[in-house]
Amino acid sequence: MAKDNTIQNELIEISQAVANLQGENPFAIPTDYFKTFPQKIMEKIENEDVSFPEPVFSPTLAALRDKNPFTIPAGYFNKFEVPAPKEEAKVIRMSFNSIAKYAAAACLVGLTLGLFYFFNMNVQPTTLAANQVSANEIEQYLNETDILEMGEKEIDSPISEGFTLVDISASTISEMLKDVPDGDISRFLDQNSLTESNSMN
Amino acid sequence: MLQETDDNELVRLFKQHIDREKAFTTIVKRYQERIYWQIRRMVVRHEDADDVMQHVFIKAWNGLDNFREDAKLFTWLYRIAVNESLTYLEQQKKRSAVSIDDLGDALENKLSSEKGFDEKQAMWKLQKAIQQLPEKQRVVFNLRYFDEMSYDQMSEVLETSVGALKASYHHAVKKIEDYILNH
Numbered sequence: 001m002a003k004d005n006t007i008q009n010e011l012i013e014i015s016q017a018v019a020n021l022q023g024e025n026p027f028a029i030p031t032d033y034f035k036t037f038p039q040k041i042m043e044k045i046e047n048e049d050v051s052f053p054e055p056v057f058s059p060t061l062a063a064l065r066d067k068n069p070f071t072i073p074a075g076y077f078n079k080f081e082v083p084a085p086k087e088e089a090k091v092i093r094m095s096f097n098s099i100a101k102y103a104a105a106a107c108l109v110g111l112t113l114g115l116f117y118f119f120n121m122n123v124q125p126t127t128l129a130a131n132q133v134s135a136n137e138i139e140q141y142l143n144e145t146d147i148l149e150m151g152e153k154e155i156d157s158p159i160s161e162g163f164t165l166v167d168i169s170a171s172t173i174s175e176m177l178k179d180v181p182d183g184d185i186s187r188f189l190d191q192n193s194l195t196e197s198n199s200m201n
Numbered sequence: 202m203l204q205e206t207d208d209n210e211l212v213r214l215f216k217q218h219i220d221r222e223k224a225f226t227t228i229v230k231r232y233q234e235r236i237y238w239q240i241r242r243m244v245v246r247h248e249d250a251d252d253v254m255q256h257v258f259i260k261a262w263n264g265l266d267n268f269r270e271d272a273k274l275f276t277w278l279y280r281i282a283v284n285e286s287l288t289y290l291e292q293q294k295k296r297s298a299v300s301i302d303d304l305g306d307a308l309e310n311k312l313s314s315e316k317g318f319d320e321k322q323a324m325w326k327l328q329k330a331i332q333q334l335p336e337k338q339r340v341v342f343n344l345r346y347f348d349e350m351s352y353d354q355m356s357e358v359l360e361t362s363v364g365a366l367k368a369s370y371h372h373a374v375k376k377i378e379d380y381i382l383n384h
Binding site: 011014024027029040042045 | 247262324328374378
């Protein structure tokens with residue numbers, strides 16, 4: 001069979017050896033195969049279920065699929081008519097939904113502000129007071145308090161930064177220091193320029 | 202008489218259930234030989250080709266209602282045939298645990314057992330050479346060499362670019378040449 005010129009020329013360009021092949025069909029087929037095939041395929045389509053099977057998860061349900069228990073009056077679908085509406089239905093706009101949206105938003109904002117205010121009200125008074133009072137005023141206050149509460153001896157003692165005078169009895173001090181070696185106490189007193197007798201009192 | 206009716210009209214008759222079986226039978230008669238030989242050159246044995254061809258037309262029956270007619274009916278049928286042939290070969294590979302390299306040998310053996318096989322004859326040698334090709338290259342070669350399909354038509358069938366098809370065909374011819382000259 002002569003090939004299409006374009007295809008033949010293309011083959012010659014790529015391979016003369018292949019172009020020279022006749023390309024005959026060597027395969028045999030049964031007699032009248034093509035005469036009988038159309039009928040064979042139609043019989044197969046008509047007699048067998050040739051649709052792709054769906055997976056059956058429940059045989060019981062699958063068996064019941066085509067069974068309809070409901071009955072209808074005779075001729076129901078023949079007589080069925082959709083009555084034409086007599087008048088146009090009145091459209092009532094439902095604005096409730098938009099009001100509800102705004103109300104919900106307002107509640108949320110109110111709740112957020114309320115919580116914010118509530119937590120801010122519980123701020124420690126000392127912190128608040130500290131922000132409003134200067135350092136000099138605080139020192140003066142402490143000094144005045146010391147004068148009122150302590151004896152003459154305490155007045156003469158220097159108050160270092162970072163230390164606060166606390167009213168502690170001698171017995172309490174002894175209890176606190178009972179486990180501390182004397183050597184350590186002496187060194188501490190030397191470092192802080194206080195006499196041994198004063199510290200023990 | 203539906204034999205002179207064009208493809209679009211046959212599809213319309215099928216979809217509208219007007220002489221549905223007659224319309225489909227006409228389609229089968231019109232394209233069965235071309236489809237069959239395309240399949241046969243891929244799978245070699247007649248029994249296998251018959252099997253695959255039945256699958257092709259059953260799929261066509263099931264899918265024709267949804268056929269969009271933006272492609273030609275023949276292109277659509279050819280595409281189904283190519284896919285079914287490749288699927289069949291893939292299943293054969295899995296069933297017999299044959300590797301892709303051995304599949305060419307397996308098909309060559311099938312060729313050897315064909316009636317009238319004579320490896321000295323050029324046409325059998327060509328078929329043996331074709332069976333050595335990778336499956337998709339084999340499809341391209343068969344469509345171009347035996348069916349004389351244009352690259353544009355082939356591009357629609359195989360949904361591959363014309364450039365890629367030309368390259369594939371070129372490689373296929375070269376491999377066949379190499380086989381023929383060395384065997």
